[in-house]
Amino acid sequence: MKLRSIQLLVNEEGGIIMGKGRMDILDSIDRTGSINKTAKEMNMSYKSVWSKIKSTETHFGKPVVHADRVLGSRLTPDGRDLLEAYRELNRRCMAADDEIFSRIFSKARD
Amino acid sequence: MKLRSIQLLVNEEGGIIMGKGRMDILDSIDRTGSINKTAKEMNMSYKSVWSKIKSTETHFGKPVVHADRVLGSRLTPDGRDLLEAYRELNRRCMAADDEIFSRIFSKARD
């Protein structure tokens, strides 16, 4: 038995702003500078990636990716802040939750 | 913006053993002594509740509910242990994650 811990940043209406998948997308865009390359890298269709970004922007209220047909795509300052904040949140929550899990389920009873 | 944190207990293959919904189901069965009453209480069909219990038992590897047509349904000792362990896990993880969230997102920037 193991723990699967999920952290989602949502707006007031519950619309998802960030989760692990979107973190990976923004991270990939930051590295590759392209939604297309990100899609290939993550084995997703271009549209899937694009739609998730749009969803995030809608729920977040501001753009997180600046797209340019020539220069490709880059994170906006807001996008970068959001990515870094979530990355930190995710890292710490995972660590904390894993610790709690192992404390409670340490006795090899299951 | 707020945090939605989810904790799932899964087996090696990723099959869900416990989550908040199943915690509520087991908790209700413990109180009502009936899968039927639980279903009504939770506005779910009998089958939905029953299926989730079966799913949990399959992934968990042992029964968590002892059902009797006459006496109704009760948690097995394993079921009770599982419920209490998860309840504690959930409680602590939520608290820890909320704390982490408010630390990182304290500056009223979003």
Added chain:
DNA sequence: CGACCTTATGTTAAATCTAACATAAGGTCA
């Protein structure tokens, strides 16, 4: 010019998850 890269959407199909409906059977109790 033409092949190829990029973003940007709409449309449609598939797959999956959830809910609803139906049926069965054991047992209680008035």
Added chain:
DNA sequence: TGACCTTATGTTAGATTTAACATAAGGTCG
């Protein structure tokens, strides 16, 4: 006996989510 409670499943339909396909258009480069 018959209405009503309980557990136990199968089957079917609906709804929602995901994936696939199609198209459009701007720009680069050989």
